[in-house]
Amino acid sequence: MKFDSVPSGVYPELVYPEYKSTVKRGPLQPLLRLDAALPVSDNIATPSGLVLPGEIDLTRPDGCAGEAIGERIVVTGRVTDEDGKPVRNSLIEVWQCNAAGRYRHKKDQHNAPLDPNFNGWGKMLTDGEGRYRFVTVRPGPYPWGNHHKAFRPAHIHFSLFGNVYAQRLVTQMYFPNDPLFDYDPIFNSVPDAAARQRLVSRFSIEETMHEHLLGYEFDIVLRGRDATPMGL
């Protein structure tokens, strides 16, 4: 696999003072481009046993008595490389707050209720076409103290392994037409407007299930190009 330089503006600004925590944590030196065979050629093996079928439904977590509270949604999409080739059998992890805007995490002090039937964690493998699908509830916005009136737009965290190490990505999926976009420094740390827009899922009436849940599509493109020489 081959890795082109990422065009300027596509990745977020590592030091973006509006997002305060970046100021002392974002590296200042440019990245070192280097040749290293293993990160672009060797697969990180994710055994199929890592994922159980129930782990794609966050609304009925294992060990909980009932069903999660909130607006039920399904999120689906394709994971591909830069040439549109599917990223197959790759581990995707998602985590999010509940419908009231609170994470099940010991450090989340937001004064909103925890849902006893919602953990906010899911995992799945992409299929032969690079497709994934999971059911959850729409996460709520929540305050985070970065600035006056700071509320995060509703979002779901995604961790993607890709098929090789250098494709690794952690990102966030947002929801269409969120009024908080213009005020969120994490979303706006990405300089390029089109690249920001690619983080926003699309409402899908096709994926919507009658009297059950609303559908959203979110396609993900990981770095790397097919390295097969032409003519083979």
Added chain:
Amino acid sequence: MTTNSSNESSNESSNESSKITTSQTIGPFSHEAWQWSVDATADVETTAPTVTVRGVIYDGDGTPINDAQLEAWTPHAAQAEAQQAIPGFRRIPSGEAGEFQFRLSRPADAPADAPAAFVTIFARGLVKHQFTAVFLDDAPPSPLLAQVPEERRGTLLARRQPDGSYRWDIRMQGDGETVFFDYT
């Protein structure tokens, strides 16, 4: 340019697949989710000899980062670690004092340019995860390390301690900033 963005995205559907998805911060609330998903913090099952690499991750003020997530990948160790959740892979959160510790397999047949581990760093305030690597200071010269400017190579060296473990600190910014990679 900003006002055109919605038109651009709808008119260029044939090119959309070539546009990579940008990264966002992992935030401070990944720990329980990642521990549930891939608990790679437990003791390591491996048939190869191991080394322990420990250190502290610091921000630009020298303050320890207590909410980082570190991943270490040792691809040539996959066979020796067939019993691991993900063979050759570690995932650990930094502790309250920014401390971390990896126990890494060192198979004898590792390639000459292989570091002790390829390392990925995630944290609140880090909007893009960073790729780096750690090398043992008493290992044979690595062609991979040779690509790093000489004056910065020390930031990737884990130094052997009297007890046989290795010490490697990560500095995200400023003096002694760790070298971070982009791959070709």
